[in-house]
Amino acid sequence: MKKTIVVTLVIGMMTMFGANAQKAMDTFMVQVDGLGCPFCAYGLEKKFKEFKGIKDVKIDIETGDFSFAYPAEKELTMAAVEQQVEKAGYTPIKSKIERANGKIEESAAASLSENNTGTVTKNVMVAGNCGMCEARISKSAKEVTGVSEISWDKDTKMMKVSFDAGTTSLTEIEIAIAKAGHDTKNHKAEKGTYDGLPACCHYERIAK
Amino acid sequence: MFLSGVEDYKNKTDMKHIYSLLFAMLLLTSCQEKESLPKEWTFSRTIQLDGVNPIGIVEMDGKIWLSDGDQNRLVQIDSRGRIEQTIDSLDRPMHLDAQGSTLFVPQYGTDNIATITDSSVSVLSLKDSLDAPAGFSVYKNEKAIADFYNNRILYHNGTDWISFGKEGKANGEFYYPTDVQITDSLIWVADAYNNRVQVFDKTGNFINMMGQNQKMNAATGIFVSETEVFVSDFENDRILIFDIDGKLKQKLSKNIEKATDMLLVDKELYVINYRNGQINVFELKEISPETAVQVSNKKE
Numbered sequence: 001m002k003k004t005i006v007v008t009l010v011i012g013m014m015t016m017f018g019a020n021a022q023k024a025m026d027t028f029m030v031q032v033d034g035l036g037c038p039f040c041a042y043g044l045e046k047k048f049k050e051f052k053g054i055k056d057v058k059i060d061i062e063t064g065d066f067s068f069a070y071p072a073e074k075e076l077t078m079a080a081v082e083q084q085v086e087k088a089g090y091t092p093i094k095s096k097i098e099r100a101n102g103k104i105e106e107s108a109a110a111s112l113s114e115n116n117t118g119t120v121t122k123n124v125m126v127a128g129n130c131g132m133c134e135a136r137i138s139k140s141a142k143e144v145t146g147v148s149e150i151s152w153d154k155d156t157k158m159m160k161v162s163f164d165a166g167t168t169s170l171t172e173i174e175i176a177i178a179k180a181g182h183d184t185k186n187h188k189a190e191k192g193t194y195d196g197l198p199a200c201c202h203y204e205r206i207a208k
Numbered sequence: 209m210f211l212s213g214v215e216d217y218k219n220k221t222d223m224k225h226i227y228s229l230l231f232a233m234l235l236l237t238s239c240q241e242k243e244s245l246p247k248e249w250t251f252s253r254t255i256q257l258d259g260v261n262p263i264g265i266v267e268m269d270g271k272i273w274l275s276d277g278d279q280n281r282l283v284q285i286d287s288r289g290r291i292e293q294t295i296d297s298l299d300r301p302m303h304l305d306a307q308g309s310t311l312f313v314p315q316y317g318t319d320n321i322a323t324i325t326d327s328s329v330s331v332l333s334l335k336d337s338l339d340a341p342a343g344f345s346v347y348k349n350e351k352a353i354a355d356f357y358n359n360r361i362l363y364h365n366g367t368d369w370i371s372f373g374k375e376g377k378a379n380g381e382f383y384y385p386t387d388v389q390i391t392d393s394l395i396w397v398a399d400a401y402n403n404r405v406q407v408f409d410k411t412g413n414f415i416n417m418m419g420q421n422q423k424m425n426a427a428t429g430i431f432v433s434e435t436e437v438f439v440s441d442f443e444n445d446r447i448l449i450f451d452i453d454g455k456l457k458q459k460l461s462k463n464i465e466k467a468t469d470m471l472l473v474d475k476e477l478y479v480i481n482y483r484n485g486q487i488n489v490f491e492l493k494e495i496s497p498e499t500a501v502q503v504s505n506k507k508e
Contacts, residue, residue: 037426037442037466038263038277038482039356039386039400042300042316043340049317089357089384125375125383157377204420206383206401 025055025069027098028081032064033091034186040090047088051076064093072100078107086171091186119148121162122170126152127183129203136201140180144173159184245497249449249477249490251462255289257485264343264429265471265480265487268306272473274480275301275313282313282324289487295324303343303354303387303429303469314341314353321353336362336369343387343398350410352395354385361388361397365410372412377402380414387430387469398430398439405430405439405450418454429469438477440467447479463488 035041041059044066048054057068066085070076082092097105126137134152137159141150146167152159161173171186178187181197183206194205260283262274271292273284277300284293299317306312311324312332321332321344332351343354349366359382360373373382387398394415395408403424407416418437419427425443432438436457437450447460447467466483477490 037400037428038261038468039302039316039340039342039384039428042277043357046300046317046340125377127377155378156381158375204377204403 024072024100026072026076026100027067027069028076029065029067029096029098030081030085031093031095032066032085033093035059035061035064035066035090037061044085044088044090047084051084078105082107086186089185091171118165119162120165121149121160123158123160124170124174125157125185125206126159126174126177127157127203127206128152128154128201130154130200132198133182133201133203136180137177137182140176140182141173144168144176147173245494247492247494248458249460250493250495251460252476252489252491254463255285255287255487255489257285257289257487258291260285260291260485261482262480262485262487263301263468263482264303265469265478266304266306266311267471267473268311269309272471272478273304273306273311275304277301277316280317282311295327295329298322302341305344305346307346312344312346312351314344316340316342316356334362334369336371338362342385345388345390345395347390347392350390352388352390354388354397356384356386359384361385361395361408361412363390363395363410363412370412372408373397379417380406380408380412382406386428389430389432391432396430396432396437398427400426400428400442403427405437405454407454416454418450419448419456422448422456424448429467431470431472433472438470440469440479442466442468442482460490 032044035044038061041061045057045059048057048068051070053071053074055069059066078095078097082095085092095107128134128137134154137152138150141147141161146164147161149162150159163173174184174187177184178189181189181193183189188206260274260276261278263277264275266273271284273282275282280298280300282295282298282301283291286292298313299315301313302316304311304313309325313322313324315322319338319341321341323330323332338353338355339357341353342356345352351364353362355362359375360371362369362371373380375381375383377383382399383401385397386400389396393410395410397406399406404420404427405418406414409415419439424441427439428442429440430437435452437452439448441448445461445464445466447464447470448456449458450456463486464479465481467479468482469480471478475492479488479490481488
């Protein structure tokens with residue numbers, strides 16, 4: 001009889017702790033742009049493995065919906081999640097966190113993932129063909145407040161840009177360049193804007 | 209009477225010669241016609257897989273193996289697509305290769321190359337670290353790895369490993385390479401998101417490029433035969449077939465849905481669809497001159 005009570009208590013406590021452990025998970029949902037193939041989906045999953053304790057990772061290639069659970073005690077921020085999405089080579093469109101305590105956080109991504117301060121220099125691929133492209137890319141980047149230096153190599157298609165991370169972000173700079181008609185690694189120009197470029201500037205589009 | 213007999217004989221002999229000549233000409237003409245008929249890959253049949261989303265395909269000891277990335281496993285199938293063997297507990301196996309009785313499996317999730325012989329799994333020893341290996345090729349004593357996130361190819365010439373490529377769009381640069389194949393004197397790379405194939409010599413020097421004008425959208429897989437280069441155009445649901453010099457020969461689209469890899473099996477072309485778990489088989493068939501003209505016009 002004693003044994004039965006002890007076993008029941010142990011099982012009861014384990015169930016209680018198990019239930020608590022399950023409850024103490026935050027759920028993250030991110031809509032990701034640029035997921036097209038299994039290589040992309042597995043890549044995103046791989047980059048998130050760096051978050052130790054991640055569970056229930058789900059990725060829908062068709063919709064770009066990405067979700068996972070993460071221990072609430074680690075207080076993972078939305079900015080950190082979006083930064084990791086960018087690190088994997090993709091663009092977060094919108095994010096939502098359902099905290100274990102019931103609190104809901106939502107964001108339309110854009111520039112949340114870069115909240116550093118001071119001047120930083122980053123390299124990113126920007127599509128273009130010619131000298132006119134170079135001028136357009138430079139101009140659109142320089143018009144973003146906080147950008148101090150920009151160079152673009154038409155052979156390698158790589159842009160090197162220095163900016164004040166407290167004022168702007170690489171995402172904002174890429175968006176500005178895409179608005180001017182040039183695909184970047186993470187942002188695609190509108191078709192109409194691309195079509196409106198001079199013939200010599202009709203570069204091969206970045207598909208991803 | 210004697211004269212007419214001689215004439216008869218002569219006439220008969222002449223006729224015989226004429227018949228022989230005609231027969232020879234007929235034979236020659238028919239041979240010539242047969243040789244000149246062009247051939248193209250034509251859809252033959254579909255092998256439906258059950259619960260497999262294949263990424264890579266390889267033949268080993270006469271059996272077909274597929275990497276099933278979604279299920280973290282390899283499966284060996286029979287001619288009707290039924291699973292005969294499974295190797296589990298892999299981490300996102302991708303474009304695999306085989307030599308002898310050993311399978312070489314790039315594991316995208318754990319950054320290594322698994323070598324599997326008789327179900328015994330070990331890991332290929334590498335000094336360099338990988339970031340999402342997506343493709344592997346073995347040829348004689350040579351090996352190559354498509355190192356996806358590092359935008360490079362690692363190549364072992366039998367003695368040393370060399371690395372070539374970096375992120376970019378210029379010749380010799382990559383934007384997420386997903387597959388690689390070594391042939392006798394060259395290394396072929398599916399430069400996925402630059403939407404092209406790049407060809408290198410065995411010191412990593414850029415030699416050639418193909419498919420860059422075909423508006424591909426994610427060139428995820430490559431297979432090179434003695435005479436042709438097959439490329440899967442993932443998002444456009446096509447297989448592009450080039451000659452060895454990069455001239456486009458044919459586009460396949462029938463039943464192709466998110467194709468990731470191809471393989472020649474007994475002179476048949478096997479194309480694997482990631483999305484709907486199908487292998488579509490194509491045969492090289494002669495086509496009529498009229499169809500050949502239509503095909504040629506279509507390509508242009």
